[in-house]
Amino acid sequence: MKIAIVLGTRPEIIKMAPIIDEIGKRGIDLVLLHTGQHYDKEMSDNFFKDLEIPAPDYNIHVGSGSHGKQTGLMMQGIEEVMIDEKPDIVLVQGDTNAVLAGALVASKLHIPVGHVEAGLRSFDMTMPEEINRMAADVCSLMYFVPTEESAINLLAENISHKKLFITGNTVVDACFRHLEIAKKRGIEEESLANLDIENMDNILTLTMHRAENVDDEHRLKGIIGALEELNDMNIIFPIHPRTKKTLENFGLFDKLNSLEHVHIIKPLGYLDFLLLTSMSTLILTDSGGLQEEAITLNVPALTLRYNTERPETVTAGGNILVGSDKEVILENARKILEDEEFANNMRNAKNPYGDGNSSILTLDAIEDYYNKGLLKIESPEDIMSSFNRKMALIDEDITVEDFEKENQSLIHMIYDNGVMKFPASELNLKGMMITYDCFQ
Structure with missing residues (x-):
């Protein structure tokens, strides 16, 4: 192969x-x-x-x-x-x-x-x-x-x-693998090394690069307003060049850069950034991948978005969507910083992405x-005489695998009291509503 x-x-x-x-x-x-x-x-x-x-x-x-x-x-x-x-x-x-x-x-x-x-x-x-x-x-x-x-x-x-x-x-595999490499190597980026993050308290790592945030002056002002008031945290901001340019265009960069508790540094290499993430008290980000890394490294995350393709991190309790609303950002950051039980619940959220x-x-x-010879793409050879999509309420003890064999079918959707379930082969269907494709 x-x-x-x-x-x-x-x-x-x-x-x-x-x-x-x-x-x-x-x-x-x-x-x-x-x-x-x-x-x-x-x-x-x-x-x-x-x-x-x-x-x-x-x-x-x-x-x-x-x-x-x-x-x-x-x-x-x-x-x-x-x-x-x-x-x-x-x-x-x-x-x-x-x-x-x-x-x-x-x-x-x-x-x-x-x-x-x-x-x-x-x-x-x-x-x-x-x-x-x-x-x-x-x-x-x-x-x-x-x-x-x-x-x-x-x-x-x-x-x-x-x-x-x-x-x-694989982000979980990667975090564990690469953090070991990063620890072995140590911090290489001078701008990060100079901050002495190993002896720094209350680190908030900030990343912000998505167009819906950095190209919108109103959203940027909301986020920066929250950062301004989080003056009991050490905010480390490896800034993306495009983000820096838009902040300058809106006249906001100098304001942010003048805050003593905000440390704006150039973008970091991955291994240095992974070390920074692992030492953080809080992640504030609009990145998708960082939502995954944060829950893997047991670091609470606040996501500067109104939707996410990683909703499992929110459901698990390790991530909160805060958008760009200043008060929502502040409220949740304060709870993480001041409410130990709340913070621990976020840190100990079960990782939905595996072990x-x-x-x-x-x-x-x-x-x-x-x-099994399934790794191929071929034109069908069997003529399908009929195809029906059906719905049924299952009242017998039967697994997904057995139902499909007995009915020459492929189960499409399963509903258990209105909640969709994944059709794992061993799942018992009794009492569940299913839709399925029947082939002849």
Whole structure:
């Protein structure tokens, strides 16, 4: 078996590192392709080296550009590699343009696509990431979903449960793996080292880069107003260049930079940032990935958004959506700082993304598919004489697996007292309402 992995950004590399490790441990052939959409070859190679994973076999050096231009160039470069390498499966991770390009190219070449971190939905179609993740899911054969909630999103989009694998999220594997590397290496960025964070109390780590926040003066004023009043916290803000530029354009940067308890520093490397996150009392962010990392590292998170494709972190109790409302931000930050029981409940929230074995479960599923001859895309050979979609209330003791065998069917949705359930093969259906597709 040969597995190809398409990577485009640092978060993808971070989250796929444990899977790359597991592929190596199993002696499976690996083709690593990097689109180079964010940074130059030297920086990229150094990043792979820092994370102790192999350098890419291919780097197509797409660089930055419009969504259309960047995605088109990626597709051209990825197609050439896939035609030459002929992998058995192409893995993509997340919701970037590289994910969209890799999934489209592979599916059109009839190469199975495995989407790692599939099924996430913010239900916000203004986000390019939402378009990318939905399109990638349309193209995929195997879906490695972090939680049952993500799986249900895909069931609602008519994806067969037989293609869904609830693996947890590789972010957990990655956090544990990379924090050990970071601790071994120590802080390298001078601006962070100079803050002496190991002896600093009440660290609030702030990240803010999404257009809906940084391009909106009203929202920025609300957030900065809250930061101004949180003067008993040490706010560390590795600022994104685009965020700095918009703050300057709105005349807000100097105000923020003048606050003694706010430490604005240049963007940090991943390992330095991971150390900072692990030492924080509170995370204030509009990042998706950081919501996952915070709950994995037992750090309470307040998310500067009104929706999230990581709702499990909110349900679990480790994350609160606060938008850009000054009073809501202050109220929740104060509770974390002053109410020990409240803070501990957030710190001890059960991680919905698993225990750190996501990469093992992912490779187990791929090898099983491969060994059963399911890792292929072919035209159907059997003529379907009839197809019916039915609904039924089940009044007998019968599992999902047995019901599907007896009725030559595929269960689509299950409702247990109005609550949707994932159709795990061993689930007993008695007393539940189901919808199912019946094939003849």
